[in-house]
Amino acid sequence: MQITVDMNLCESHGQCVFAAPEIFSFDDEDYLVYEATASDDLLAKAEKAAAVCPVRAIQVHAAAGQGAA
Amino acid sequence: MRRIVVVGASLAGLRTAEALRAQGFAGELTLVGDEPHMPYDRPPLSKELRIAPLDVAEDLDARWLIGRRAVGLDIGRRTVALEGGDTAAYDEIGYDGLVIATGTAARQWPGQPLPQGVFTLRGLDDTLALRAELTEGRRLVVVGAGFLGSELAAAARELGLEVTLIEAAEQPLQRAAGSQVGAYVAELHRAAGIALHTGCTVREFRTAPGTDRIGSVTLDDGTSLPADLAVLALGAEPATGWLAGSGLRLGGGVHADAYLRVLRADGVPEPGIVAAGDVVNLPQPLAGGARLALGHWADAVEHAGTAAYSLLNPADPRPHQGIPSFWSDLHGVKFRSVGLPAAADEVRVVELDVASRRVEVTYHFRGRLVGALTARRTGRLAAYRQELAPRVGEFVN
Numbered sequence: 120m121q122i123t124v125d126m127n128l129c130e131s132h133g134q135c136v137f138a139a140p141e142i143f144s145f146d147d148e149d150y151l152v153y154e155a156t157a158s159d160d161l162l163a164k165a166e167k168a169a170a171v172c173p174v175r176a177i178q179v180h181a182a183a184g185q186g187a188a
Numbered sequence: 189m190r191r192i193v194v195v196g197a198s199l200a201g202l203r204t205a206e207a208l209r210a211q212g213f214a215g216e217l218t219l220v221g222d223e224p225h226m227p228y229d230r231p232p233l234s235k236e237l238r239i240a241p242l243d244v245a246e247d248l249d250a251r252w253l254i255g256r257r258a259v260g261l262d263i264g265r266r267t268v269a270l271e272g273g274d275t276a277a278y279d280e281i282g283y284d285g286l287v288i289a290t291g292t293a294a295r296q297w298p299g300q301p302l303p304q305g306v307f308t309l310r311g312l313d314d315t316l317a318l319r320a321e322l323t324e325g326r327r328l329v330v331v332g333a334g335f336l337g338s339e340l341a342a343a344a345r346e347l348g349l350e351v352t353l354i355e356a357a358e359q360p361l362q363r364a365a366g367s368q369v370g371a372y373v374a375e376l377h378r379a380a381g382i383a384l385h386t387g388c389t390v391r392e393f394r395t396a397p398g399t400d401r402i403g404s405v406t407l408d409d410g411t412s413l414p415a416d417l418a419v420l421a422l423g424a425e426p427a428t429g430w431l432a433g434s435g436l437r438l439g440g441g442v443h444a445d446a447y448l449r450v451l452r453a454d455g456v457p458e459p460g461i462v463a464a465g466d467v468v469n470l471p472q473p474l475a476g477g478a479r480l481a482l483g484h485w486a487d488a489v490e491h492a493g494t495a496a497y498s499l500l501n502p503a504d505p506r507p508h509q510g511i512p513s514f515w516s517d518l519h520g521v522k523f524r525s526v527g528l529p530a531a532a533d534e535v536r537v538v539e540l541d542v543a544s545r546r547v548e549v550t551y552h553f554r555g556r557l558v559g560a561l562t563a564r565r566t567g568r569l570a571a572y573r574q575e576l577a578p579r580v581g582e583f584v585n
Contacts, residue, residue, distance in 0.1 A: 131522060131524070131566055132524065133513075133524055133569055133570070134486060134513070137511075137569075137570060140570055144567065145566050147567070148564065149522065149563075149564050149565070149566045149567065171489050171490070175243060
C-alpha cells in the first residue's frame, strides 16, 4: 500500500505514531517521518492512523486489487 | 435495529454515525444537532479562531435535523423530544437505537447579568462573534487560564490585542497539567506580553459610563482593569440537561460502562442506548477506575467505533480501551499528551526548558505512571503510551 501525508497540514499530533508505529515516527525535532510504501498487512493500522489524525493529513491507498481505502 | 438516532452532530456524533454505517447498519439514520450548522471541528475555534468544517462520509445517507435541540428522552416509549421544528410532526422522534453525543456547554457566569462585550466560547457562532471584536489594540480580559483561556489569550495577543488573563489557581493549567507546567506556561504568557493575574477571581463586570457595554473588570482584591471586551473561559459542563428525569444515571456527564452502554439510575445498562464523546462519564482505569468525563478530541474519535459496535452487537460488546490524549499549541510550543495528567499525585520533570521549547514531564499516581506531556519531545510519547496500554483494560466488567 501507498501512504501519503500532507506535511503542510501535519501538526505532529502523534496519533498516527500511536496507531501504526511500524509506519510513522518522529525525528528529534518532532517532524513526522513515515514509510511511503508499506506492507498490506499493515492496512488496518494505516487506516486507523488516517482516521485518528486530527488534521486529516494522511491518505492510504491499498495496492491494486485490494480495493481503494 | 431499524432506526438509529444520534443526538449531537459534532465530532463524536458524526464519527459514531459513520462507524455505524462502516459496521454495516443499513437502516434509517438520523443526526440531531442544536446548532444551525453542519458538523465542524472545535479545537481550531479557540486555538486559531478559525472555522473548520468536518468531512462527512459521502455515503453516510443520513437524515440531518440541524438547528433542533433535544429537550427530553423517554426510554419507556423510546422517543426523543425536539424543539425548534417548523412542523409539529417532528416534535418527537422514535428510535430503536440511540447515541447520546451532546458534548459539553461552556460554564456560565454565576453572578450578575453580563454587559455587552462579555463572551463565552463554545460554538461556531461564539467564535464568529468574538473574532469580529478582536481588533488590534483593544483591551481584552480573559477569565480562566485553563486550556481554552490560555489558547484564546495567546491567539488574541498574536492579533495585537492588549490581553489580561485572570486565573483563580496559583498557575495557569494547574489542574490539567500540574504546577510546574503551569509555571512554565505562565512564563510563556508573560514573555508574550500577556498580563497574568493568578490567585484571584473576578468580582464584577462593570459597564462603561452611559452604556450597556463592558468598561472594566473588578477583581476580588478591588483592582479595576479597563476592558473593551472580556471572555469567560470557566470550563465546560456535560450537556445532559435534556436527560433530566429520563431515568438514566447522570452526574458529571451521562454514566456509561466500559462498553459505552448508558446506565440507568439502577446501574444497569439501558438496552439500545450508547454514548460517545465529551458527554460520557466513564470509569478511567488510569485513575484507579474513578469516573471522569474528559472532553478530549481523540477520545471522541476513539469512542465512535466502540459505541457503534456496542449498539449493533448487544450480545457481544467490546470494551473501549483507548488511552486519553490531548494537545495544545501555546506561543509556538506544541504540547502533546497521553494518559491522565490530571489524575496524578506526583509530577516528575525530565525537561522543561523555555529557551529550547522542549518539554518532557511525566505524571504518576501512587507511584505508577498515569500520563506524560511533551513538546519537541513528542517522539518519546509513544513509549509512555506503550507503558500505559496494558492498564486500560483493567476495570472492565
